[in-house]
Amino acid sequence: MGTVIKAENLSKAYQLGEIGTGTISRDLERWWAKVRGKEDPFMRIGETNDRSIRGTSDIVWSLKDINFDVQQGDAVGIIGRNGAGKSTLLKILSRVTAPTTGSIKIKGRVASLLEVGTGFHPELSGRENIYLNGSILGMRKAEIKKHFDAIVDFSGVERYIDTPVKRYSSGMYVRLAFAVAAHLESEILVVDEVLAVGDAEFQKKCLGKMNDVSKGEGRTVLFVSHNMTAIRNLCRNSLLLNNGIIALNDVTEVIVDQYHKSYTPNLKILNTNTQRTGSGEVIFLGLDIVDQYGIKHPYVTTGDDLYFRFLIDVKSHSKDIDIGFSVHDDQDTMHSVLYSSFQGRTYDLSPGVHTILFKFEGNYLSNRIYHIRGLIKVRSQISDHPQDPLAELVVEPGNFYPNQHHGHQTSKLTFLIKGNWI
Amino acid sequence: MTEEEHWDLEIKPEGNLLDLKLRDVWHYRDLLFLMVRRDFVSFYKQTVLGPLWFFIQPLFTTLIYTFIFGNLAAIPTDGLPQPLFYLAGITAWNYFADCLTKTSSVFTTNAGLFGKVYFPRLIVPLSIVVSNLIRFAVQMLLFFMMMSIYWFKGATFHPNGYLFLFPFLLLVMAMLGLGLGMIISALTTKYRDLSFLITFGIQLMMYLTTVIYPLSVVKEKYPAYVWLVSYNPMTSVIEAFRYGFLGQGTFTLLSLGITTLFTTLILLAGIIIFNRVERTFIDTV
Numbered sequence: 001m002g003t004v005i006k007a008e009n010l011s012k013a014y015q016l017g018e019i020g021t022g023t024i025s026r027d028l029e030r031w032w033a034k035v036r037g038k039e040d041p042f043m044r045i046g047e048t049n050d051r052s053i054r055g056t057s058d059i060v061w062s063l064k065d066i067n068f069d070v071q072q073g074d075a076v077g078i079i080g081r082n083g084a085g086k087s088t089l090l091k092i093l094s095r096v097t098a099p100t101t102g103s104i105k106i107k108g109r110v111a112s113l114l115e116v117g118t119g120f121h122p123e124l125s126g127r128e129n130i131y132l133n134g135s136i137l138g139m140r141k142a143e144i145k146k147h148f149d150a151i152v153d154f155s156g157v158e159r160y161i162d163t164p165v166k167r168y169s170s171g172m173y174v175r176l177a178f179a180v181a182a183h184l185e186s187e188i189l190v191v192d193e194v195l196a197v198g199d200a201e202f203q204k205k206c207l208g209k210m211n212d213v214s215k216g217e218g219r220t221v222l223f224v225s226h227n228m229t230a231i232r233n234l235c236r237n238s239l240l241l242n243n244g245i246i247a248l249n250d251v252t253e254v255i256v257d258q259y260h261k262s263y264t265p266n267l268k269i270l271n272t273n274t275q276r277t278g279s280g281e282v283i284f285l286g287l288d289i290v291d292q293y294g295i296k297h298p299y300v301t302t303g304d305d306l307y308f309r310f311l312i313d314v315k316s317h318s319k320d321i322d323i324g325f326s327v328h329d330d331q332d333t334m335h336s337v338l339y340s341s342f343q344g345r346t347y348d349l350s351p352g353v354h355t356i357l358f359k360f361e362g363n364y365l366s367n368r369i370y371h372i373r374g375l376i377k378v379r380s381q382i383s384d385h386p387q388d389p390l391a392e393l394v395v396e397p398g399n400f401y402p403n404q405h406h407g408h409q410t411s412k413l414t415f416l417i418k419g420n421w422i
Numbered sequence: 423m424t425e426e427e428h429w430d431l432e433i434k435p436e437g438n439l440l441d442l443k444l445r446d447v448w449h450y451r452d453l454l455f456l457m458v459r460r461d462f463v464s465f466y467k468q469t470v471l472g473p474l475w476f477f478i479q480p481l482f483t484t485l486i487y488t489f490i491f492g493n494l495a496a497i498p499t500d501g502l503p504q505p506l507f508y509l510a511g512i513t514a515w516n517y518f519a520d521c522l523t524k525t526s527s528v529f530t531t532n533a534g535l536f537g538k539v540y541f542p543r544l545i546v547p548l549s550i551v552v553s554n555l556i557r558f559a560v561q562m563l564l565f566f567m568m569m570s571i572y573w574f575k576g577a578t579f580h581p582n583g584y585l586f587l588f589p590f591l592l593l594v595m596a597m598l599g600l601g602l603g604m605i606i607s608a609l610t611t612k613y614r615d616l617s618f619l620i621t622f623g624i625q626l627m628m629y630l631t632t633v634i635y636p637l638s639v640v641k642e643k644y645p646a647y648v649w650l651v652s653y654n655p656m657t658s659v660i661e662a663f664r665y666g667f668l669g670q671g672t673f674t675l676l677s678l679g680i681t682t683l684f685t686t687l688i689l690l691a692g693i694i695i696f697n698r699v700e701r702t703f704i705d706t707v
Binding site for chain 1: 428429430431432433434435436449450452453456457459460463464467535536537538539540541612701702704705706
């Protein structure tokens, strides 16, 4: 059991803004600095990759002095928010781009899966694409031949193997593509969030395969995902990246905890120009709908627990604040209303910005798009009633019913029923 | 852990300049042939006439050249039947020009693929050169057909021993197209302007090559400018090609030797530049 991946002072700089006019003069300037043995004038050190702060130079460090080791047979999760440098790290590991400084030393062959089906040609049949894709990923023809049956078997598209892949459903396409990658004979497997595609059953199969690869076959896996459950199941150790530096390198449990803690809410702010009625003592600033980890998703699924995070601004000390919201469909038909007072809860708040959290258990809204509108009453008088909806809620079929049954497939329903059949 | 640990791979900012990574290319040789196959199959599938297109283009170009340069401008053709003279030039030139243009856009057309997976990028230009070979073979068939037609009509041309230079000439054309193409492709990742220049530049270069006129005419009429044409490495290739198959052409083994040397240098420079750009082009493309 030795170290198979060793990253030393790894950094990667990207140039911001447009690359076009002035490139030749800039290149000449850089070249001139290099000839004289000076530091590259366009790569001053000392800036971190924080998107929200405007830097002084056009260079941004997507990774900065990264050091880590990976032992043989480990499955390591790489966690971080968008822009933390995960993809850059994977790109360097898979040799798609070179680092700016530092190095990574590797023992064994690396197969990377930044995308499923890279190089698939729509006109070619499944069989031909297995060979093409396999050899793009670094397999020899003989190796592919050896695994061919296993690949076809894993993908479950045997009937269509001689049909051009352009006739495949997107699910079949992904299955076939992952099947090829899963049978790579490399010592190190680098996987980006490819599991975000495909249905739940196939995702499970992929995760199982990756588990086999790392635990059963002693191969090393590096895995990037936003899916914390998948990371927890697969990876014992993880790296937490934050603004291009390793914030933490520890066992996965600790990392996942830290990741959730460090999450700053990315609240949808209500347009300040929105028409409002009411006294204005307490007003809405915005509403975020998040999951149990405080993470916001483009959509939610049925059966999930949802958290409504209302951000409100209390202008002066107020008692008896009643927060209300209503659920509308995309035609703006109102389907339900809830005030906190209905459940015996009103708030007594000091001036300032407050967050009110509401947990919506086991989301039974049917799959369609809803708008959430809000209204605040203070001492039973309307304080704020914005004309615009506070948030949009997109519901997709989920786990409301057991066994992944998605319920009646129509978008005209508004709520789902379930009970006990006695 | 010992100091002298063995690592299979070291990912560094800058690789060794002279490391051509040919061993890597060898390892991926299966991919090369699968890519050629892919190009060929996908070319077929989207057309009605299929490989007939390979015939149509040189045939019509020959007709037009015969009419304009042969009849209207009356440029002599070393005493050879005009269509045969032009077709020889066009067939050889097309192979070179196709290799060059296609190779020169390798990075921009394959950005999606290159951005997702590593394999020696050299495979793609190589596959282009090999794919074009199929097209070239079909066009050579046209050329042989034309030759036999004229042979039976009793035209005078004399294929000779220099015909055996043909595989070598083909190699030189492929290497030159590949080398120049790779240099340009490396530059186009940053300076997109070059991709506009390339189609236009190739046309200009064709007129500086002995495609529509023989070298002997330039020597005779414009001795002051003959260097412009004879320094062009493609000139001696096409002249030798014509000499071998048709018995007319002006070339020396020395000029061919110089061309070969120049081509080798271009190819070497092409591979070095290409390998260098390959490492980070995805950041700028």
